[in-house]
Amino acid sequence: AQTVTQSQPEMSVQEAETVTLSCTYDTSESDYYLFWYKQPPSRQMILVIRQEAYKQQNATENRFSVNFQKAAKSFSLKISDSQLGDAAMYFCAYRKTSYDKVIFGPGTSLSVIP
Amino acid sequence: NAGVTQTPKFRVLKTGQSMTLLCAQDMNHEYMYWYRQDPGMGLRLIHYSVGEGTTAKGEVPDGYNVSRLKKQNFLLGLESAAPSQTSVYFCASSYPITSGRQETQYFGPGTRLLVL
Numbered sequence: 001a002q003t004v005t006q007s008q009p010e011m012s013v014q015e016a017e018t019v020t021l022s023c024t025y026d027t028s029e030s031d032y033y034l035f036w037y038k039q040p041p042s043r044q045m046i047l048v049i050r051q052e053a054y055k056q057q058n059a060t061e062n063r064f065s066v067n068f069q070k071a072a073k074s075f076s077l078k079i080s081d082s083q084l085g086d087a088a089m090y091f092c093a094y095r096k097t098s099y100d101k102v103i104f105g106p107g108t109s110l111s112v113i114p
Numbered sequence: 115n116a117g118v119t120q121t122p123k124f125r126v127l128k129t130g131q132s133m134t135l136l137c138a139q140d141m142n143h144e145y146m147y148w149y150r151q152d153p154g155m156g157l158r159l160i161h162y163s164v165g166e167g168t169t170a171k172g173e174v175p176d177g178y179n180v181s182r183l184k185k186q187n188f189l190l191g192l193e194s195a196a197p198s199q200t201s202v203y204f205c206a207s208s209y210p211i212t213s214g215r216q217e218t219q220y221f222g223p224g225t226r227l228l229v230l
Contacts, residue, residue, distance in 0.1 A: 004156075009154075035218070042223075043202065043223065043224045044221065044223055044224075045157075045204065045206070045221035047218050050218060091156055091157070101147075101159055101162060101172065102147075102157075102159070102206075102219055103159075104149075104156035104157040104158075105156055106154055106155055106156045107154075107156050
């Protein structure tokens, strides 16, 4: 069965600095999707970035980028120029292409220090 | 375009009571999902539906039932609530990946349920 692990329950970063959140996953599939979701105190789940496993190029969305290492089954999220509004729970998630359930990691709580 | 909405936002139940959570989406999505979120455990899939009239079990289906009588609605029922079902419940919807459309799941705002 697929699993998603986030080894950092809590992280903190100074405003304007860069932080990297870690995620590893386990799968025997070769084609799949990976996501990072943000959950602020409002509890709304917001998609931050997604990556298709067949693409070697790392996805980027403004200040958010990923480091996708397929062989190592690693999918880390880098947040550059951190802002106070980035403070939230961040969930790494996996979705097998042919089977549409999404499996979430336990989350990392990110604090941004002014 | 309201996206995904959930009713109610918050509810308190006594052990043994029943209730139904309603999820509605106006994006014409085929797939809908119910998750529960508990501290330190991320989101766990309860049940899901790949189309009107079809439902399937997820990771933690025990104690819950679902129905998808209309494409836009997905109901989650608790027949006899237990304290272990105290949680935050999220509904989500998406196009199927085979549609060639975006595979991202769109989430509702959540329902907080407290079972005493």
